[in-house]
Ligand SMILES: Nc1nc2c(ncn2[C@@H]2O[C@H](COP(=O)(O)OP(=O)(O)OP(=O)(O)O)[C@@H](O)[C@H]2O)c(=O)[nH]1
């Protein structure tokens with residue numbers, strides 16, 4: 474039944490999707506160390522396409538077979554591993570990314586050719602790690618950051634929150650992240666959006682008190698990176714937001730086991746019948762479109778995305794649809810704008 478539904482969904486998407494590719498591409502980098510959950514987060518966006526389709530007269534489609542095949546496979550793996558197990562070890566069930574790869578999502582008005590291509594740059598997290606990657610690999614990640622108007626920093630949340638953050642550095646490598654930004658954002662000539670995206674965060678966003686603890690911990694454990702963004706040269710150019718995404722939705726952290734010095738994080742389902750059900754995975758998209766719209770409204774000249782901004786001017790229906798979608802950005806319950814609210818303001822008041 475589910476297969477028939479998915480097949481019909483895909484056929485409808487293909488019928489409504491013309492072969493014409495969008496003229497404009499927005500580059501987005503997925504930043505994060507090995508295994509933090511970058512590729513699974515992209516799968517969660519894909520799974521929640523329906524939340525965007527039909528809403529606000531917008532639709533997201535996948536233009537190429539490779540993006541679809543890789544994300545379909547990842548979704549099947551994630552669903553199986555949630556369905557079959559009540560207790561889940563985090564390294565189970567899915568494969569690592571072995572080389573840099575772009576994932577393409579096309580965005581446009583419902584029923585017509587898409588207008589804007591979102592290119593998510595994914596890569597093996599090991600490329601960030603100076604101790605094991607070649608200097609070319611580290612350089613390639615630095616270039617991805619420099620060329621992208623938007624960077625998502627995926628944070629593996631349980632190591633950040635559990636055991637006073639004892640395993641945070643081991644898993645998330647915040648210092649490596651800071652060094653990469655420091656190099657990539659030298660002499661920055663145009664505004665950028667940085668989205669901290671805590672993933673696997675189900676246990677930490679269920680009530681306001683937990684969610685504000687999460688925000689506080691991010692402020693504390695990424696303090697040096699945040700200081701860098703708020704320094705004089707960057708403060709007016711870099712907007713920084715936090716959008717926690719529940720990338721599985723139905724599992725919560727249960728325990729850490731230390732085996733020969735290596736920590737393993739385990740999760741469990743509240744109820745063994747619970748299914749894979751990501752939540753809020755469209756929020757980073759809402760924020761990134763809000764950022765683009767603001768730049769357009771300000772009539773800023775932004776070298777890497779100038780043509781996109783002009784394009785909005787020619788298509789007011791698309792602009793209105795994006796504006797409606799962007800108005801749905803959450804700003805409570807762990808969602809927050811840490812810097813550069815003026816780069817995200819789209820309403821007159
Ligand atoms: N419990 C839980 N596990 C997750 C979640 N998202 C990803 N995982 C698991 O975390 C592991 C790493 O996820 P990936 O998405 O492959 O991580 P990555 O950042 O792409 O890793 P590399 O490709 O090696 O850089 C996988 O075994 C996933 O099954 C989540 O939301 N909850």
Ligand SMILES: [Mg+2]
Nearest residue numbers: 511512569570
């Ligand atoms: Mg990956």
